Amino acid sequence: MVARRKDNVKAADTISAMPVGLRSEWWIADVRVPTRLVLAPMAGVSVQAFRRQGRRFGAGLVCSEMVSCAGLHHGNERTLGYLRISSEERPLAVQIFGSEPALMAEAAGMVEDAGADLVDINFGCPVRKVTKTGAGATLLDDPERAARIVSAVAEAVAVPVTVKMRRGLENGSRACLEVGPRLVEAGAAALTLHPRSAKQMYTGTADHSLTAELVERVDVPVIASGDVTSRARAQAVLETTGCAAVMVGRAAQGNPWALREIVDEEPAEPTREEIVAELLLFMRETVRELGDHRATGFLKKFYGWYLGGGRFPRPFKQELVQLATLDEVETRLLAAAPGAAEVLARLEAEHEHGDEVLLDLPISIYGGG
Numbered sequence: 076m077v078a079r080r081k082d083n084v085k086a087a088d089t090i091s092a093m094p095v096g097l098r099s100e101w102w103i104a105d106v107r108v109p110t111r112l113v114l115a116p117m118a119g120v121s122v123q124a125f126r127r128q129g130r131r132f133g134a135g136l137v138c139s140e141m142v143s144c145a146g147l148h149h150g151n152e153r154t155l156g157y158l159r160i161s162s163e164e165r166p167l168a169v170q171i172f173g174s175e176p177a178l179m180a181e182a183a184g185m186v187e188d189a190g191a192d193l194v195d196i197n198f199g200c201p202v203r204k205v206t207k208t209g210a211g212a213t214l215l216d217d218p219e220r221a222a223r224i225v226s227a228v229a230e231a232v233a234v235p236v237t238v239k240m241r242r243g244l245e246n247g248s249r250a251c252l253e254v255g256p257r258l259v260e261a262g263a264a265a266l267t268l269h270p271r272s273a274k275q276m277y278t279g280t281a282d283h284s285l286t287a288e289l290v291e292r293v294d295v296p297v298i299a300s301g302d303v304t305s306r307a308r309a310q311a312v313l314e315t316t317g318c319a320a321v322m323v324g325r326a327a328q329g330n331p332w333a334l335r336e337i338v339d340e341e342p343a344e345p346t347r348e349e350i351v352a353e354l355l356l357f358m359r360e361t362v363r364e365l366g367d368h369r370a371t372g373f374l375k376k377f378y379g380w381y382l383g384g385g386r387f388p389r390p391f392k393q394e395l396v397q398l399a400t401l402d403e404v405e406t407r408l409l410a411a412a413p414g415a416a417e418v419l420a421r422l423e424a425e426h427e428h429g430d431e432v433l434l435d436l437p438i439s440i441y442g443g444g
């Protein structure tokens with residue numbers, strides 16, 4: 076169970092009184108977050124296996140990838156599948172995107188029913204497919220509508236509502252500093268800032284001086300996202316911005332050890348056996364979530380992420396990507412690191428109840444939907 080806060084002390088008061096140890100707890104309204112490290116929402120990456128792994132390696136909070144409120148409204152099976160939450164990943168935020176306050180409120184209700192601890196709203200996605208519908212980062216240019224969305228969502232659910240945003244649409248924009256406080260007034264219990272413009276996509280660097288300015292302007296926790304790749308960087312961002320927590324995205328792809336290094340200062344480099352065992356566990360859990368067919372394609376990018384960076388010879392990844400079935404991939408991985416079988420068995424034994432699902436969705440959603 077996720078702890079619920081009983082008193083009415085404002086979250087910001089608690090934070091200013093606490094040291095910024097990465098292993099210290101903090102609160103988003105009444106939701107306790109046990110560490111200062113948050114795993115970023117990433118479309119095409121943040122499946123349940125990724126989130127559960129993130130929690131195991133020290134993330135205090137994890138987030139689903141963005142889920143379309145229109146898809147939820149229409150009962151699209153694949154979209155509904157994103158609401159498949161297990162108790163082991165909590166506390167968990169499910170992120171929704173859309174541009175219509177009423178539809179967003181409806182989606183938030185579904186997210187709450189699915190067992191999420193937080194509803195996160197996406198005002199940061201820079202991808203044209205999303206922005207052309209008036210959703211994602213576009214809303215930073217329409218603060219009035221953005222505030223109406225937040226207030227409709229906050230009224231619809233009892234769980235805290237949070238918002239993730241970019242700095243603005245154009246390079247150099249400071250829109251987040253104007254929009255952020257309005258969203259807090261509308262009911263946002265925390266803000267995440269990725270201080271790049273939408274136009275920048277992932278180029279340049281995240282300008283966390285804006286994060287520091289945002290922290291000054293709001294009395295809710297701010298999470299800093301962007302270019303946090305090491306413990307030193309995490310500590311520097313926490314200290315120089317006054318943010319409540321740092322978010323890690325790309326650095327955790329195929330590399331949960333980076334999370335452990337950030338929270339615990341443990342050396343990041345795992346053995347080959349550990350790498351293969353984590354990859355195999357990830358593959359098996361993903362097959363259970365997405366079904367064999369979808370998982371086969373989905374997993375291909377993870378081979379490079381897990382095995383690259385000098386961990387295994389480059390042709391090995393190419394070989395795996397070309398194998399037709401996941402069974403063949405498993406066999407090949409175990410041949411490359413035979414000791415991984417034992418590590419995997421131990422991991423599976425430790426987490427055998429991790430598949431418990433909170434919401435009873437129609438059965439066709441499971442295993443592929």
Ligand SMILES: Cc1cc2nc3c(=O)[nH]c(=O)nc-3n(C[C@H](O)[C@H](O)[C@H](O)COP(=O)(O)O)c2cc1C
Pocket residue numbers: 115116117118119120139140141170197199200239269300301302303322323324325326
């Ligand atoms: C592949 C990919 C998918 C992403 N999908 C989402 C998303 O669904 N929702 C969101 O708010 N941010 C999304 N992001 C942005 C990340 O959450 C994060 O803010 C960004 O990557 C910067 O952090 P990093 O430098 O730690 O990766 C995505 C980023 C990547 C690389």
